[in-house]
Amino acid sequence: MDDDFERFLAAHPGYAQTSAIDDLRADDFRRLDDRGQVYLDYTGSGLYAESQVREHAALLSTQVLGNPHSANPPSALATELAERARHRVLKFFNASPDEYYVIFTANASQALKLVAESYPFEQGGRFLLTFDNHNSVNGIREFARARGASVTYVPVLPPDMRLDEATLAGHITEPVGGHANLFAYPAQSNFSGVQHALTWIARAQAAGWDVLLDAAAFVPTNRLDLSLWHPDFVVLSFYKMFGYPTGVGALLARPTPLGKLRRPWFAGGTITVASVGADRYYMAAGAPAFEDGTVNFLNLPALTLGFDLLDRVGIDRIHERVGALTGWLIESLVALKHSSGRPLVRVYGPVTRESRGGTVSLNFHDSQGRFIDHQLIERGAGERGISIRGGCFCNPGAGEIALGLSSGELSQCFARAHDRMTYNEFRRCIDNKSSGAVRVSLGLASNFADVRAFVDFARTFLT
Numbered sequence: 062m063d064d065d066f067e068r069f070l071a072a073h074p075g076y077a078q079t080s081a082i083d084d085l086r087a088d089d090f091r092r093l094d095d096r097g098q099v100y101l102d103y104t105g106s107g108l109y110a111e112s113q114v115r116e117h118a119a120l121l122s123t124q125v126l127g128n129p130h131s132a133n134p135p136s137a138l139a140t141e142l143a144e145r146a147r148h149r150v151l152k153f154f155n156a157s158p159d160e161y162y163v164i165f166t167a168n169a170s171q172a173l174k175l176v177a178e179s180y181p182f183e184q185g186g187r188f189l190l191t192f193d194n195h196n197s198v199n200g201i202r203e204f205a206r207a208r209g210a211s212v213t214y215v216p217v218l219p220p221d222m223r224l225d226e227a228t229l230a231g232h233i234t235e236p237v238g239g240h241a242n243l244f245a246y247p248a249q250s251n252f253s254g255v256q257h258a259l260t261w262i263a264r265a266q267a268a269g270w271d272v273l274l275d276a277a278a279f280v281p282t283n284r285l286d287l288s289l290w291h292p293d294f295v296v297l298s299f300y301k302m303f304g305y306p307t308g309v310g311a312l313l314a315r316p317t318p319l320g321k322l323r324r325p326w327f328a329g330g331t332i333t334v335a336s337v338g339a340d341r342y343y344m345a346a347g348a349p350a351f352e353d354g355t356v357n358f359l360n361l362p363a364l365t366l367g368f369d370l371l372d373r374v375g376i377d378r379i380h381e382r383v384g385a386l387t388g389w390l391i392e393s394l395v396a397l398k399h400s401s402g403r404p405l406v407r408v409y410g411p412v413t414r415e416s417r418g419g420t421v422s423l424n425f426h427d428s429q430g431r432f433i434d435h436q437l438i439e440r441g442a443g444e445r446g447i448s449i450r451g452g453c454f455c456n457p458g459a460g461e462i463a464l465g466l467s468s469g470e471l472s473q474c475f476a477r478a479h480d481r482m483t484y485n486e487f488r489r490c491i492d493n494k495s496s497g498a499v500r501v502s503l504g505l506a507s508n509f510a511d512v513r514a515f516v517d518f519a520r521t522f523l524t
């Protein structure tokens with residue numbers, strides 16, 4: 062054992078209890094080390110264990126599965142496996158089947174769009190959301206505005222990037238009137254890794270809001286217990302939790318708020334009866350009304366295999382391990398100083414493990430404190446086999462606050478171009494400021510060697 066690792070274990074003793082993940086990595090994630098890959102983009106996508114793919118392939122190659130809308134035996138089996146997956150989702154999140162429907166979608170974004178296009182926004186109604194949100198949540202504002210609802214953003218505050226709680230409390234307690242009002246926020250930021258308090262769910266509901274919780278970046282490494290927390294809508298993508306399959310996400314929704322949604326159309330599978338001659342249709346009740354066409358019935362059984370993996374490893378063990386590695390990663394990075402005494406990196410978000418997940422965004426600075434282009438860092442890491450992400454990670458609000466881009470200067474840039482603007486044009490417009498950051502994110506199969514590889518890479522920029 063080397064000195065770094067020993068010091069790490071002494072500072073984060075919980076890590077030692079997670080050694081089962083080292084065995085899993087050596088066996089079921091072997092391809093990472095075989096290929097010399099340091100994967101640090103788990104917030105982009107989780108990684109699958111090789112056994113998930115083998116077991117799924119074995120199922121597909123030995124069973125006959127057909128469209129669940131038919132009634133023949135292959136169809137009945139597909140339906141049974143899909144229902145098994147649905148129950149497994151509820152079980153994993155400790156959600157009562159009486160309290161939550163599981164609606165399968167293509168991804169978290171499609172789950173968000175189902176709410177966005179169907180929510181009864183209207184004049185006098187409100188859509189409240191945090192600056193710190195993925196673009197697929199930001200996009201809901203277009204539906205809200207088109208129907209006359211007001212849109213209000215609550216800022217996060219640098220350097221910790223936590224919610225401006227006083228402002229949020231003020232907005233939540235303003236009278237909501239007789240309208241439908243929606244509040245949307247992420248349980249964990251895909252930019253800063255900040256975990257926004259789940260206590261806002263009940264506070265907002267008590268004041269008359271429906272609450273949409275974006276759990277996409279939270280659930281891969283944290284327990285979300287839906288018997289303790291009761292958001293009206295929860296969205297997620299399964300590939301972020303266990304890597305495979307892609308193309309499946311879910312909207313978990315409580316029956317009463319789901320009953321408020323008005324779908325803008327009907328499709329195969331969403332109706333009980335539709336007629337061309339009579340020009341009428343009746344929507345199905347519950348989840349089927351929101352699953353347009355044929356669900357991804359070949360991939361749904363793979364969800365059960367993914368949950369088997371998470372249950373075998375244990376979400377709490379993953380959480381502990383990722384927390385320890387994140388703590389060491391941040392401590393090590395912020396300790397790096399140029400010979401001028403200036404820090405090498407600036408982390409956007411909390412620099413302790415407290416109420417944060419394993420997503421760390423930062424920029425590199427030279428010995429004079431100037432930004433080093435994040436694209437250069439991303440490319441350099443890639444050349445060493447280290448996979449990180451650069452840019453603003455589809456979370457422009459958090460990025461703008463972190464980087465100190467004011468609404469005024471951003472509006473000026475957007476005023477210059479009418480229909481289209483490329484990312485490079487945008488970068489030129491904000492000239493000497495950085496338009497993004499790099500993001501290092503940890504997950505299920507991360508180990509100490511991964512985070513140390515990134516810290517060693519960071520050291521190469523010291524002057």
Ligand SMILES: Cc1ncc(COP(=O)(O)O)c(C=O)c1O
Nearest residue numbers: 168169170195251275277278298
């Ligand atoms: C917090 C958060 N919400 C939503 C999404 C959208 O997920 P998807 O691209 O799978 O629809 C992401 C993806 O990165 C995310 O991190």
